[in-house]
Amino acid sequence: MTKTIQLSTKTPEETQAVGRSLGAGARPGDIFLLTGPLGAGKTCLTQGIAKGLGVEGYVRSPTFVIMTRHHGRLTLHHVDLYRMAGPEEAWDLGLDEQLSGDGICVVEWADRAAELFPGSSLWVDLAYRGDEDSDVDRRTLSFSGGQPHLRAVLEELSAAYPIDNRLELEKDV
Ligand code: ADP
Ligand code: MG
Helix, strand or coil, X not given: CCCCEEEEECCHHHHHHHHHHHHHXXXXXCEEEEECCCCCCHHHHHHHHHHHCCCCCCCCCCCCXXXXXXXXCCEEEEEECCCCXXXXXXXXXXXXXXXXXXXXXXXXXXXXXXXXXXXXXXXXXXXXXXXXXXXXXXXXXXXXXXXXXXXXXXXXXXXXXXXXCHHHHHHHC
């Protein structure tokens, strides 16, 4: 397994901007597997990826329809497995067609069907940073796996959105 790359965002706009860079750098067949609790920012990141792919219009979470398709520089398949009981049910969706095509797949709640996805996929875990004293809504994004061209983008992003340790220092002042 590759090294995990982490970054931190302070606002939904920053999370979208991270997505936009990933979308701009994406190549045919890239698969983004998103995990993390409700409200962590999976759809927010996907909206950025869509913008980076040149998709026009607003990308909503496809929770009720499971899968939506958007057209940009490449086709974006946006999947939400929140309602899936397990991999068998997800397999029945016929996801393999999207996963092996030359579009881009973004899968929210991908951990519900982890074994369906190729080993070259990029896993993205979003977590609440949990600094209760602050009114800044931080999220930590952790990336593992993925193709070299996306990891190159991520190395740059992790420098632009570093995990901020100053919070600890501020508390001591
Ligand atoms: P999910 O798809 O993981 O359930 P959403 O992207 O739909 O989550 O919702 C994330 C919510 O958190 C949005 O209301 C967004 O405005 C808010 N938010 C606050 N701070 C951030 C941040 N740093 N990154 C992403 N979303 C954030
Ligand atoms: Mg969502």
